[in-house]
Amino acid sequence: MLIPHPILGLRDAQEFTYLGDASLLDRPDGMAEGASEAFHDYLYLRDNPAGEHRELWFHEQGDRSWLVVTRNTLTHEITKAELARDVALARRGVK
Amino acid sequence: MTQSNRLNGGQIDRAQLLRFTFDGQSYSGHAGDTLASALLSNGVRLMGRSFKYHRPRGPISAGSEEPNALMMIGDGARVEPNTRATVAELYDGLTAKSQNAWPSLKLDALGINDVFSNFLTAGFYYKTFMWPRAFWEKFYEPAIRKAAGLGRLSMQEDPDCYDKGFLHCDLLVIGAGPSGLMAALTAARAGARVILADEDFRMGGRLNAETHELGGQSGADWATATLAELASFDTVRLMTRTTVFGAYDHGVFGAVERVSDHLRPTGDTRPRQTLWRIYARRSLLCAGATERMVGFANNDRPGILQAGALRAYANRWAVTAGLRVTVFTNNDDGHRTARDLAAKGVEIVAVIDPRAEAPQGDWRVIRGQVVDTKGRLGLKSVTVRGHDGRQEVLQVEGLGVSGGWNPNVSLTCHQRGRPEWREDIAAFVPGGTLPVGMAVAGAAAGDLSTHGALRGGAEGAVASLEALGISAKAPELPEAEDAPVQQTPLWYVGEGKARKWIDFQNDVTVKDVKLAHQEGFVSVEHLKRYTTLGMATDQGKNSNLGGLAVMAELTGQTIAQTGTTMFRPPYTPVAMGALAGRSVGKDFKPTRLTPSHHWAEKQGAVFVEVGQWMRAQWFPQLGETHWRQSVDREALAVRKSVGVCDVTTLGKVDVQGRDAAEFLNLIYANGFAKLAVGKTRYGLMLREDGIAMDDGTAARLAEDHFVVTTTTANAGPVYRHMEFVRQCLRPDLDVQLISTTDSWAQYAVAGPNARKLLQKIVDPEFDISNEAFPFMGCAEITVCGGTRARLFRISFSGELAYEIAVPTRYGESLIEVLMAAGEEFDVTPYGTEALGVLRIEKGHAAGNELNGQTSAAHLGMARMVSTKKDSIGAVLTRREELSREDGLRLMGFEAIDSDTLPAGSHLFAEGAAHRPETDQGWLTSACYSPHLGKPIALGYIKQGGERIGEVVTAANPVEGTSVKARIVSPHFIDPEGARLRD
Structure with a gap:
């Protein structure tokens, strides 16, 4: 697969390591009420869609960026790749 | 032996005589021959034994689809089993051996299987070797494997080397027949970066095998001229002997180039094969078509070939499988074989065609079907049933069979392509979603005429480049053969009780398919697995459609409704060596050496592999005969006086920024916010699920600057995790990370005399007395008169101890300086074993304790997990079972x-x-x-x-x-x- 790195352009997926669902960006507050339940859901409950999936890739053999890649799990078509940092910052803004 | 079956003409160099042996017998051929063409020229038709029944077999093809003529080529460690003689390029001194036959190819003991074939039908193994259950592993399986294998490996290390390479292009053209050549020419003239890859050692595809003229010259001459023009472009790469074996995601292709397989006896030292990863913006599949056989009784005798293969041997290699030949065809193309062979002086006994409207020629045409053949080790006669019911026996040595042509759709299916049935040519053509950027042209797309191939190639290239914004113009097409496909589908002949082979490689017959249907296997994928039809290297190339057609007939469905099984990579077998490339033996992974490695070698150290690192395990001294003596001495010396150990391999991460302390507070379970500048603290790092991930120290060199250490094994994963936390969880923090593991050489100096030793090398302006530099202190200092260094007063051994770091380039000097300065204290270098002894005595956890199952509480560190702050893993490490x-x-x-x-x-x-x-x-x-x-x-x-x-x-x-x-x-x-x- 080729991943369209937002800074470096098309890069071979071999340069990356894969982590999983981009919902890992939404880490619960460990000091909040009910944190135990929230962390259980955060860590263990994932969707497994046949279709569009947002997922985290680390450019380990490259510039060390974490990316949020939007990939179709059926066709492997990649429709978007963003810096995870930008995505995370935008989410914090919403909160 | 003389080349008795050699004809005139052909694209071989008769001036070059090449000698080779097959099963110990010497033969000769010419440059340009394949092993199969050279053997046929010497009158050898028997080239192998079939997989299951050990039936005598010869080649049915002249290409990479060959299921029968599989041999072991080469000697000693270089022997390669299951090599297809039809694509093996002949060289002087080649040695080939038959396989799957004992004691000899002509007298094979396991030919007995053929006699008991009634018991060896589809599902035989599943049904027979069920009971008793305990027999399977010990008896049945080993016995079956012994009997059923084909070639044998040398069981020696592969002496050859293999390479890997990467290529990029605008347009990858797969196959260099008429469509591929025309496509490459079109793209090259438009200035595009083109790769033209072909599995053959001579480009041109069927142009080399046919007598059709292109614009007044022979097809082979036109191909030669076109290749000459292509070679003149800097932007074109012509890759002969290169099989594109797989189409992967996003325009990535796998290809294997046989660089020097054919040059071995010349002592050529280049890699044997190169595995290419090709990144193509667009690709055009011009893979041609494969002729299909027809199922009739005893259709597998040596001397029975695809009609097109018989023609290719005559036209390209000037060889015939026999001097008296007949052809059995259901389409007009088969008659060309009779025409071309007759032109070369081969006697055409008859052409057998079941159709009423068969074309006529200067030979006898029988309207009818072949119903049986004779000749156990080589074809002697065919029995023909005329449509008028009359039976006739023809004495022949060669039989060309044509059941029509199947487009080579394999690569279109490697992603999500699903072939579609085309009734007019009675074949599957590419369909569904092709791999990204792929188009198909020529025979592979179902355009079976030469003109259609040229036009398809040109148009395909123009369209592919247009999508890239490159404007291309189709060249003027040479005048070429443009006959329509005239055929009446014929999958198998009903008459005849003997077996009618569909899959030659896996020994599957029409009867096996019928039996599978009778036993309830109606899905094509089930049919494939139950009968083994189209499995292994065949991947359906020869056998697929025949089986489907029989199944369709039995289920009363059309072939389109029956569907087809999947074609999977690789298109042809790829050597494991090519996939491994240079990553073998000690080069399987990188070897990392510590800064003191060469010094330690001089001391006679014993080394141990720790991940990629080589570390000194202990330093034997004169008179020590057992490793324990060395290790005990080293450990005691540390406790008694002072020892030095290279700890460079520990991971080091530099953490800088205004929010560095807040960041460490999040990644470590214990608190770091209040750590004073000039102090170091032990840190426990948990995974988010509460299990210990790693431990180490963090030293605060400045308000906004920490140095974090990790265990050797986890240096990579911990750094990745820290970047995850920084970029994904807390992008709002002002903090930057960089791995400095390789930038600093670091030594532990441990023992009661550690300070005294260090005081001799630390520059005098730095006071490292116990008062000025207490336990867990850290500082940036200089040593040896101005060399930058970092000093940490931390201890893994439990003794008074320090770790001292200098830029890596000074690492080797530093160990020498430490040893010289420590001479008066009997300083002792110690290795990883003594390091382990010391830390176990002190009770420090290491990799064995942090094994991915242990929580903070298990380590006795539950109280370290701060409740006053949020940190990774803190919530879940308090789960009931973990705490x-x-x-x-x-x-x-x-x-x-x-x-x-x-x-x-x-x-x-x-x-x-x-x-x-x-x-x-x-x-x-x-x-x-x-x-x-x-x-x-x-x-x-x-x-x-x-x-x-x-x-x-x-x-x-x-x-x-x-x-x-x-x-x-x-x-x-x-x-x-x-x-x-x-």
Whole structure:
């Protein structure tokens, strides 16, 4: 697969390591009420869609960026790749 | 032997005589021959035995689809099994051997299987070897494997080397027949970067095998001229002997180039093969078509070939499978074989065609079908049934069979393509979603005429480049053959009781397909697996459609409704060596050397692999004959005076920024916000699920600057995790990370005289007295008169100890300086074994204790997990099961009346049975403690903290060992830590 790195352009997926669902960006507050339940859901409950999936890739053999890649799990078509940092910052803004 | 079956003409160099052997017999051929064409020229038709029935077989094809003529080529360690003689390029001195036959190809003992073929039908193994169950592993399977294999490996190390390479292009053209050549020419003239790859050693595809003219010249001459023009472009790469074997995601292709397989006897030293990863913006598949056989009784005799293959041998290689030949065809194309062979002087006994409207020629045309053949080791006669019912026997040595042509759609299916049925040519053509950027042209797309191939190639290239914004113009097409496909589908002949082969490689017959249907296997994928039709290297190339057609007939469905099985990569077999490339032996992974490596080598150190690193394990001295002597001496020397150990391999991460302390507070379970500048702290890093991930230290060199260390093994994963936290969880923090593991050489200097030693090399303006630089201090200093260094007063051994770091390039000097300065203290270099002994005696956890199953509480560090802040893993490490009071605890163990205490032993209460339900824990690390004079261990045991003094059994029920051990504090030496602060 080729991943369209937002800074470096098309890069071979071999340069990356894969982590999983981009919902890992939404880490619960460990000091909040009910944190135990929230962390259980955060860590263990994932969707497994046949279709569009947002997922985290680390450019380990490259510039060390974490990316949020939007990939179709059926066709492997990649429709978007963003810096995870930008995505995370935008989410914090919403909160 | 003379080349009795050699004809005139052909694209071989008769001036070059090449000698070779097959099963010990010497033969000769010419440059340009394949092994198969050379053998046929010598009158050899028998080239192999079939997989299951050991039927005598010859080649049916002249290409890579060959199922029968598989041989072992080469000698000794270089022998390569299952090589297709039809594509093996002949060279002088080639040696080939037949396989799957004993004692000889002509007299094969397991030919007996053929006699019992009624018992060996589809599903035979599943049905027969069921009972008794215990027989399977010990008897049935080994016996079947022994009998059924084809070629044998040399069982020696592969002496050749293989390479890997990467290529990029605008347009990858796969196949260099008429469509591929025209496509490449079109693209090249438009200035595009083109790769033209073909599996053959001579480009041109069917142009080399046919007598059609292109614009007034022979097809082969047109191909030669076109290749000459292509070679003149800097932007074109012509790759002969290169098989594009797989189409992967996003325009990535796998290809293997046979670089020097054909040059071996010349002593050529280039890699044998190169595995190419090709990144193509667009690709055009011009893979041509494969002719299909027809199922009739005994259709597998040596001398029965595809009609097109018979023609290719005559036209390209000037060879005939026999001097008297007949053709059995259901389409007009088959008649061309008769025409071309007759032109070369081969006697055409008859052409057999079931159609009423068959074309006529200068030979006899029989309207009818072949119903049987004779000639066990080579075709002698065919029996023909005329449509008028009359039966006739024709004495012939060669039979060309044509059941029509199947487009080579394999690569279109490697992603999501699903072939579609085209009734007019009675074949599957590419359909569904093709791999990204792929188009198909020529025969592979179902355009079976030469003109159609040229036009398709040109138009395909224009369209592919247009999508890239490159404007291309189709060249003027040479005038070429443009006959329509005229055929009446014929999959198998009904008459005849003998077996009618569909899959030659896997020995599957029409009857097997019928049996599978009768037993309820109606899905094509089930049919494939039950009968093995189209499995292995065939991947359906020859056999697929024949089987589907029989199944369709039985189920009363059309072939389109029946569907087709999938074609999977690789298109043809790829050597494991090519996939491995240079990553073999010691080059399997990188080898990392520590800064003191060469120095340690000079001291005669014994090394150990730790991940990618080579580390000194111990330093034997004169007179030491057992490793324990060296290790005990090194460990005692540290406790007595001072020792030095290279700890560069520990991971180091530089953390800088205004929010660096807040960042560390998040990644470590214990607090870091209040750590003073100039201080170091032990840090426990948890995974988010509460399990210990790693431990290390963080030293605060400045308000906004920390240096974090990790264990050797986790340097990579911890850095990745820290970047995850920084970029994904707290992008709002002002903090930057960089791995500096390779930038700093670092040594542990440990023992009561450590300070005295260091004071001799640390520049005098830096006061490292106990008062000025206490336990857990850290500082940026200089040594040896101005060399930059970092000093940390941390201890893994439990002694007064420091770690000193200098830029890596000074690492080798520093060890020499330390050894020289330490001479008056008898400074001792120590390796990883003594390091392990020292840390076990001190009770420090390491990799064995942080094994991915242990929580903070198990390590006895539950109280370290701060409740005053949020940190990774803090919430879930408090889960009931991970934090229970009576759970596992890390404890120390001393052997009682035993000279061993094996790590990995499980722990049981004294007298309890050794069973999983009575298991109370296990020993993680063990060593002989020279300090205590007995074996000791660290381990996890239930309710450990409350059981100090209790005697338990450390047992290994698998090996039957059992030792008594006393539970003690994990801190075997100096539990109060007085030495550290001295």
